[in-house]
Amino acid sequence: MEATHKGTRNVIVVNGPNLGRLGVREPDVYGSDDLAALTRLCEGWGSELGLHVEVRQSDDEAEMIGWMHRAVDEQTPVVMNPAAFTHYSYGLSDAAHMVTDAGLPLMEVHISNPSARDSFRKYSVISPVATGTITGMGFYGYRLALEAIAHLLGA
Numbered sequence: 001m002e003a004t005h006k007g008t009r010n011v012i013v014v015n016g017p018n019l020g021r022l023g024v025r026e027p028d029v030y031g032s033d034d035l036a037a038l039t040r041l042c043e044g045w046g047s048e049l050g051l052h053v054e055v056r057q058s059d060d061e062a063e064m065i066g067w068m069h070r071a072v073d074e075q076t077p078v079v080m081n082p083a084a085f086t087h088y089s090y091g092l093s094d095a096a097h098m099v100t101d102a103g104l105p106l107m108e109v110h111i112s113n114p115s116a117r118d119s120f121r122k123y124s125v126i127s128p129v130a131t132g133t134i135t136g137m138g139f140y141g142y143r144l145a146l147e148a149i150a151h152l153l154g155a
């Protein structure tokens, strides 16, 4: 297990498929800043909130499921942008459910507002098992999610 920083809680921020392409992927929808910029923002917001934030990205459903299992084992709260897995991955939904079932906060974040887009984006298999969902706020949504976690942890 990664060492907990003195006086802080570890939080993982996990990003699903194609979010490694932020900055070049549909900048009109997702903005022109890349994943490295998002990572720096999340780390900075985390330290303001007394949270040690580790940002991850994967295009691999199995890897993301494994991260949820580890979050349960290590008692780590989660911010998750499941990207396209949002709309169809029952495997990731079940894994996310294990996190909230373990009493850990799991905040779902979307940079865009999926409800205002294609019809296949209107349903999330993650929302029913998440602690809360933030959509349509750009990268700032991650800050709101981290604030929610800090609030829930009483940090």
Ligand code: DQA
Binding pocket: 017, 018, 019, 081, 082, 083, 084, 085, 086, 109, 110, 111, 112, 113, 114, 121
């Ligand atoms: C997204 C919205 C999803 O519908 C899409 O598949 C993504 C990104 C968002 O952050 O707005 O990859 O999760």
